[in-house]
Amino acid sequence: MRILDSTTATGTSSRPTVAVVDLDAIRHNVRTLRPPGAEVMAVVKANGYGHGDVAVAGAALDAGASWLGVALVEEGIRLRHAGLDAPILVLTEFPPGSETEALAAGLTPSLYSEMGLRGVAEAARRLGAEPGVHVKVDTGMHRVGLAPESIEAFLAALSQSGLKLEGLWTHFATSEELDDPFAHRQLQRFTAVVEGVRTAGFEPRYLHAANSAAIMARPETHFDLVRLGIAMYGLSPGPQLFGLADLRPAMAWKSAVSMVKRVGAGERLSYGRRYRLERESTVATVPVGYADGYSRRLSGGGEVLINGVRLPVAGTVTMDQILVDCGGEAVQVGDEVALMGRQGSEEITADELASKMGTINYEVVCGVSERVPRRYTNAGTG
Numbered sequence: 001m002r003i004l005d006s007t008t009a010t011g012t013s014s015r016p017t018v019a020v021v022d023l024d025a026i027r028h029n030v031r032t033l034r035p036p037g038a039e040v041m042a043v044v045k046a047n048g049y050g051h052g053d054v055a056v057a058g059a060a061l062d063a064g065a066s067w068l069g070v071a072l073v074e075e076g077i078r079l080r081h082a083g084l085d086a087p088i089l090v091l092t093e094f095p096p097g098s099e100t101e102a103l104a105a106g107l108t109p110s111l112y113s114e115m116g117l118r119g120v121a122e123a124a125r126r127l128g129a130e131p132g133v134h135v136k137v138d139t140g141m142h143r144v145g146l147a148p149e150s151i152e153a154f155l156a157a158l159s160q161s162g163l164k165l166e167g168l169w170t171h172f173a174t175s176e177e178l179d180d181p182f183a184h185r186q187l188q189r190f191t192a193v194v195e196g197v198r199t200a201g202f203e204p205r206y207l208h209a210a211n212s213a214a215i216m217a218r219p220e221t222h223f224d225l226v227r228l229g230i231a232m233y234g235l236s237p238g239p240q241l242f243g244l245a246d247l248r249p250a251m252a253w254k255s256a257v258s259m260v261k262r263v264g265a266g267e268r269l270s271y272g273r274r275y276r277l278e279r280e281s282t283v284a285t286v287p288v289g290y291a292d293g294y295s296r297r298l299s300g301g302g303e304v305l306i307n308g309v310r311l312p313v314a315g316t317v318t319m320d321q322i323l324v325d326c327g328g329e330a331v332q333v334g335d336e337v338a339l340m341g342r343q344g345s346e347e348i349t350a351d352e353l354a355s356k357m358g359t360i361n362y363e364v365v366c367g368v369s370e371r372v373p374r375r376y377t378n379a380g381t382g
């Protein structure tokens with residue numbers, strides 16, 4: 001039996017449902033957002049926010065990024081296996097038991113706990129390695145990080161264990177809310193920690209704090225390195241940042257009509273029969289569903305584009321298929337369907353889908369599931 005791998009960019013697929021990722025858009029966004037005087041870490045966790053981590057990382061490095069950032073050791077190792085040799089920061093501590101493999105792969109650890117420090121120090125000793133580490137300070141988000149008052153004792157323990165402080169960093173909780181003073185308070189706390197660290201005789205090569213929103217709107221947070229995520233994918237970190245930079249969305253999500261039928265006035269469509277046709281209509285079936293990340297929450301108000309016309313998703317989104325009420329439009333099997341992206345003068349954005357789903361654009365693109373093949377355009381170096 002021949003098994004077709006329909007889930008990866010390299011596998012074959014007969015599915016018309018694909019996420020098309022424009023790597024020139026990634027390059028453009030990196031070049032547009034790279035601040036003068038700071039290096040760029042391309043954040044490619046969660047499979048490059050759903051775009052494909054290896055391809056995005058390659059494009060970002062082409063365009064001048066010098067670091068990669070991931071959430072998981074496995075994500076970093078995947079990038080190494082793909083042949084990427086740029087420095088890779090794991091943004092949380094290595095889980096206990098993974099330290100040796102992570103260091104052997106040349107991943108840079110984040111550290112903020114005694115247990116984390118011990119694990120990395122022991123693995124480094126075993127390997128005879130001297131990894132630079134990045135210590136994360138919690139300046140107010142309270143997710144992970146070291147309390148500012150613990151930093152000096154922690155750095156003393158770090159030195160004793162033979163590890164080198166390469167970076168000191170923090171993360172903002174509200175950088176996309178431009179009128180909220182909390183990001184400024186976090187920055188002040190971070191700056192105070194940096195002063196204390198220097199006074200104690202440490203001079204980390206990298207200070208970093210800025211995510212996309214801070215890169216775009218808070219130049220005072222750029223330091224030596226910025227961690228560029230959502231805006232690299234061409235999406236705005238929040239409503240207040242729309243239009244602040246010339247961003248190009250990298251992902252379009254497409255499918256094609258798999259069946260059309262005329263259905264009479266008064267008929268009801270899909271599970272639960274929640275959508276009633278007011279008049280006889282052409283109803284198109286499209287092979288995408290919530291198992292692909294096309295959320296069931298789009299059952300009420302989702303829309304797609306076919307032949308440049310905006311048309312409503314008719315009734316409940318099912319696991320593998322949706323129905324579209326095409327009214328009197330001459331829609332045919334094989335016609336391209338834009339689930340997200342442009343057709344003619346119309347566009348469905350990740351933000352439109354997000355607002356209909358009650359979430360943010362980050363979750364829309366991360367949510368395009370593994371069984372949707374990724375296709376790359378402009379894959380050559382740009």
Ligand SMILES: Cc1ncc(COP(=O)(O)O)c(C=O)c1O
Pocket residue numbers: 043091171210211212213227228229230231237
């Ligand atoms: C620690 C850290 N830095 C940077 C980023 C990138 O953030 P953004 O996608 O808003 O640029 C993230 C993403 O969540 C993160 O967790």
